[in-house]
Amino acid sequence: RTQNMAEIGIGILGGGYMGKAHAVAMSAVGAVFNTKLRPRLEMVCATSPNSAERYRQAYGFQRATDDWRVLVKDPKVEALIIAAPQSSHRAVAEAAFALGKPVFCEKPLGASLADSQAMTAAAQASGCVNMVGFNYIRTPASQFARQLIADGELGEITMFRGEHTEDFYADPKTPASWRTNGQSSGALGDLGSHMINGALALIGPITRVMAETETVHKLRPGGAVTNDDHAQMMCRFESGAMGQMYFSRIATGRKMGYAYEITGTKGALRFDQEDQNAVWLYRTYGPEATRGFTKILTGPAHPDYEPFCQGPGHGTGYQDQIIIEARDFLAAIETNTTIWPSFRDGLEVNRVIAAATASARDSSWQDINPF
Amino acid sequence: RTQNMAEIGIGILGGGYMGKAHAVAMSAVGAVFNTKLRPRLEMVCATSPNSAERYRQAYGFQRATDDWRVLVKDPKVEALIIAAPQSSHRAVAEAAFALGKPVFCEKPLGASLADSQAMTAAAQASGCVNMVGFNYIRTPASQFARQLIADGELGEITMFRGEHTEDFYADPKTPASWRTNGQSSGALGDLGSHMINGALALIGPITRVMAETETVHKLRPGGAVTNDDHAQMMCRFESGAMGQMYFSRIATGRKMGYAYEITGTKGALRFDQEDQNAVWLYRTYGPEATRGFTKILTGPAHPDYEPFCQGPGHGTGYQDQIIIEARDFLAAIETNTTIWPSFRDGLEVNRVIAAATASARDSSWQDINPF
Amino acid sequence: RTQNMAEIGIGILGGGYMGKAHAVAMSAVGAVFNTKLRPRLEMVCATSPNSAERYRQAYGFQRATDDWRVLVKDPKVEALIIAAPQSSHRAVAEAAFALGKPVFCEKPLGASLADSQAMTAAAQASGCVNMVGFNYIRTPASQFARQLIADGELGEITMFRGEHTEDFYADPKTPASWRTNGQSSGALGDLGSHMINGALALIGPITRVMAETETVHKLRPGGAVTNDDHAQMMCRFESGAMGQMYFSRIATGRKMGYAYEITGTKGALRFDQEDQNAVWLYRTYGPEATRGFTKILTGPAHPDYEPFCQGPGHGTGYQDQIIIEARDFLAAIETNTTIWPSFRDGLEVNRVIAAATASARDSSWQDINPF
Amino acid sequence: RTQNMAEIGIGILGGGYMGKAHAVAMSAVGAVFNTKLRPRLEMVCATSPNSAERYRQAYGFQRATDDWRVLVKDPKVEALIIAAPQSSHRAVAEAAFALGKPVFCEKPLGASLADSQAMTAAAQASGCVNMVGFNYIRTPASQFARQLIADGELGEITMFRGEHTEDFYADPKTPASWRTNGQSSGALGDLGSHMINGALALIGPITRVMAETETVHKLRPGGAVTNDDHAQMMCRFESGAMGQMYFSRIATGRKMGYAYEITGTKGALRFDQEDQNAVWLYRTYGPEATRGFTKILTGPAHPDYEPFCQGPGHGTGYQDQIIIEARDFLAAIETNTTIWPSFRDGLEVNRVIAAATASARDSSWQDINPF
């Protein structure tokens, strides 16, 4: 674009929900974060030539294709974003790494534990930058929550409760889709991946789990449903904390229920993505009469807020999380250093999900080996 | 008191937290609910003559004693309220039933499952009115929630999440007491009894449980702690709904966290005792654009509210729950018909707690036989 | 009742909304607050012999009458509570004072400024205990708010916003009643009296006002409406703070909107009676990143809470406010010292209302002389 | 950029708070809204060559200048965005219109009523597209609120309460700046302009006002403060509704208090920008027992949400409001039709502010002639 900014050509697989989000993010990230590398929307890939062309034009890409191999191989595509269903993640990522290209992959990492393991191995073998799209933990609020816990503001954590609940499949008349088949697209595999990632980031490794999964609406227009509508889980963290989680796509009334409550010996905090610009913090300071949960509105004093707005409480939104991811992906490429969360972090999530799946099947606690 | 009101002499065991609450309730219930039977505070019993006399004078009883046998046997004591630690419940209740006297017993019913079974058997054998003090489920809000679910307003229930969390033992320097010993006084046995009762009332019988309990602060000034500080549980209801519960007395920041979220196929509701005059209701009516959780403030349109105030949103408080219990106890005596929740209902709670305790010990799911 | 408690015979004028509330309060106050004086419900007075007798029986009074003169004069009626429409307040209070009897009068004090002045003069001339029923400012939360401000926790107050909004007359089909006639029963005179009293208590004297009043629904089943449905007001306090108030009985959706927001140079607080057990406090302490409004749940650390419940967050309700008033009325009688808010405090409210009424009439600022 | 998209060269005056926001918006708007016209960041102008160059590089402009005349005249600058202090607005806008260029001007329109009048006249004389930056009313939530009212969902509006409160000048040690001088930069002129615009959009024309303004902190590091720190106002709308407003930059604890409550005969709604993704709606439908304020989370069912995210409750933020403005500015240019809010709408706001200023000076109601 201008003399002293290095450009990088971005290729995106998928032009749907997340393909668009990443295209917008790559358009805005330079101006928001004054990144050293400036992205150029080089090529978009979708299932048909028509849809690919439509996305190209709408989002402002240079070129379009309906063949992911073309996308991956194109020399002007210098970094890949995988924003297609999980069944596609492994092949595309492996091909990109084989060509030495950085990959940002939407969550969950692989369609299976085996896929995630293979993808992580390929990433590490290649030495390429690799990242997974756990965007919710990127809000200024959740980054701040993470900091507070790491700084010991809550004391020792005794309890973590997390949920990722939405209601997009609450209506049994909502048709079947790629989301209603395959473990990695069910409530546990798909929604659970976000919150398990959050739990790991906030509290640390999980050492054992006990879970249940269930398909409430087994038949939908368009076909049978073969994965879970909701799932619950109890767990223990390496730190000793108890954990309780719940994941649901049939949680009537819940729109973006990525929510957690964390209790420690010196304080507690609560967060709910439906009001993503607030963290509720309780601390055992001062006289009892003035204690309570403080509703802290995010602002320039919190991580990654100021680039979006100088005014506190003015608020960031969903799209801004993706812009934060884009900033990290570009920084990782520029410095050739993988930035959290890497494929390995995505794999850690899949290991917990695999243990939870086994637990649900066997009705028993499952240990998770150190990673 | 006046010609056409029948009086009844009330004896209360205990003059502490709950002994006082019941004394106040019995003073106010006649005027609030225009009860047919009007209570007379006949005798209070506490551990020492001094404390008993102090309570007598403060609460306005006629007489005082430090011997529960005197209390139970006194001919002017026509009905008993047991508001002393659970270790005392069984002996006192059995003695009262043997004399044909109605008994209201604070929760949890017995100090053990065996105690609860014996107490329930004694109650049933005697034919006396018997009731357990699960007061939180008595708020206009929770009564209304129960009605909504029973009326099918939420469709089929898919998920119940409940907690009873407080922080009165969050500080490890808080001394040991009768509350820190005995299963029935731990987080699961004491606090859990309220929420398990709530779950049974709202959703119906529980068929299996999986639980964990833990003592976080094992030593306190005054002695070792032998029961649990917090406990978590997953369960299934006979109706098929999943359940998740958590009980804690070390939940930093939580003061009265008797809270539940209930999701059904047609709606959802949320309640938190810390804002006890509100029910949050979501229903799948009307256009998507106007759907959301409605914060309904309790008022004369809800159960047992109007006698306290003609104005909606004006609010009832903790003490009013005990007055509602008093109304039912008096009505039960007057009509000689036991009113929910009876000792049997208290026993049902203890059966779930016993299964949860076994589950925590064995790290396995425990089935609960139909009751 | 018992040897060392002095009894006092209470007479109540009115058995409706507030007559009942005071009867219940007098039944409970002794046990709640361990008062030195113990009330005896001696006589209730209502408009007809039938209703008076009904109230007597329901609330547990000894006797009933339909003639307020009988009530006032009865030798066993040692203290009076006026809980009838404002048109009756003056004559009854004056008669009681003439007999040297303490009077608790429901708000607003008089039906007019002249009435309030006469009543205050009579009270002062008689030397009798006198009190006005501003109950909302009695919650533990509002008492605590008052303390915080008095202690300078908010710095210098720059802004006060208050409202008393309800919707009991939002529906134009709700029939006319005594409430729809007479300035002192309109939104400004009736509801405004509570919030103006609150403003005076929290912030101090008001020195000038500018107001507007309006009757939105001029005709109702049963007759014309001659007082205001809602009113707005700007004011200045002696301290220099700006003020803004709003009073409405047609505030659709508002059930108990006694709410205020107070901003000072060092902090701010918010309160809404619809969630009466919480105070929201902001203070400019500590790093910006952890500042926010703290939701403080009332508990034993706050004024007049513990007698109702030992557990914080367990909550008090509407009826408990009246019990707190009863405690003060009895204490005032016992010590023969008038306790805030006295008739003079009620008159101060009426002076502000009279100035606001003049302002609305003349469309101009009205000064209020020091009192 | 690509064959079938027409490009337009954008010039922005100012690279600070809002200059950056508009630069980001212009980078993202094409991909978000699939606009027909695609913006090219052609030139940025700031006070010094250094700062201009810094902005150019950071935001990705082609060129930079420190002379606004150069910016306006440059042939590749085809549309202007004025994001510099209000003192600059008039001259720049007039120069741009003289050259036939569309102008988007940040709020408030002019530095004085005379400026706003001249600017509106110039805009109309030129026939150029013109728009003012009232971004808060652009959230999906406020657009939806506007729709609800226009559709009569609340019945006839009886009351509007609005505030725009922040605390960026609450600390008296915060230094003086361009914001502390000039009526149009004080609380009434600057913050008030947003909320008055909101009031006009939501409720309609204002016919009279009564206001007070005040400078609480008269001296700051760096100089005297010559404009108001806070201001209050009562008003009447043409529709008959009462209005109450408050504007403050010293509202301790308030970060983004663009908030309103609107009451009508059939319903009510509330909005607070600090939780910008929610509208609270009360309607008088159905049984009393299920009525209450519904917290509606914005989603694809609401205006201008879906382009940002397919998931409801996922949330938009501050920056997204500016992207919505950019969409309208581009659409207006493309179709050569001015889109609300135009300079004339900005002028209407200034007329209300001028009347309020006169009212504060004269302590009297000021009528506002039909516009």
Ligand SMILES: NC(=O)C1=CN([C@@H]2O[C@H](COP(=O)(O)OP(=O)(O)OC[C@H]3O[C@@H](n4cnc5c(N)ncnc54)[C@H](O)[C@@H]3O)[C@@H](O)[C@H]2O)C=CC1
């Ligand atoms: N981080 C987050 O918040 C979210 C993440 N996701 C994840 O993003 C990924 C994509 O999901 P959505 O965008 O919701 O899906 P979508 O169904 O909206 O779009 C999928 C896109 O992928 C393209 N595609 C699918 N298979 C392809 C193939 N073999 N070759 C080329 N193009 C192909 C389709 O043409 C379409 O453009 C998934 O892994 C999903 O789990 C989805 C939604 C939210």
Ligand SMILES: NC(=O)C1=CN([C@@H]2O[C@H](COP(=O)(O)OP(=O)(O)OC[C@H]3O[C@@H](n4cnc5c(N)ncnc54)[C@H](O)[C@@H]3O)[C@@H](O)[C@H]2O)C=CC1
């Ligand atoms: N429903 C609710 O919200 C609550 C229920 N409870 C239950 O109420 C019961 C009492 O608890 P608190 O009132 O908190 O206890 P507390 O410790 O405040 O008071 C206990 C009272 O019992 C008396 N007492 C104890 N042992 C006695 C004996 N052998 N003979 C005579 N008097 C004896 C003591 O003198 C004291 O007056 C327990 O079962 C507890 O679980 C307690 C608190 C809240």
Ligand SMILES: NC(=O)C1=CN([C@@H]2O[C@H](COP(=O)(O)OP(=O)(O)OC[C@H]3O[C@@H](n4cnc5c(N)ncnc54)[C@H](O)[C@@H]3O)[C@@H](O)[C@H]2O)C=CC1
């Ligand atoms: N502090 C508060 O929260 C409230 C205060 N009030 C105030 O309480 C007072 C009473 O209002 P409500 O109880 O709502 O009225 P209500 O209409 O419910 O009851 C009025 C009672 O007064 C009796 N009464 C009326 N005129 C009488 C007369 N001349 N002689 C004997 N009895 C007479 C009636 O029989 C009836 O029992 C009013 O001053 C009102 O402003 C009312 C409601 C709430």
Ligand SMILES: NC(=O)C1=CN([C@@H]2O[C@H](COP(=O)(O)OP(=O)(O)OC[C@H]3O[C@@H](n4cnc5c(N)ncnc54)[C@H](O)[C@@H]3O)[C@@H](O)[C@H]2O)C=CC1
């Ligand atoms: N819509 C909204 O939410 C907001 C609107 N505003 C409005 O936006 C405008 C700008 O305010 P901010 O961005 O906060 O100011 P700022 O102080 O952050 O930035 C002002 C910019 O204008 C430039 N500038 C000033 N005078 C200039 C001149 N004569 N020639 C060239 N450049 C000049 C400065 O170099 C600087 O880059 C104002 O009208 C303000 O009222 C400000 C903040 C929020």
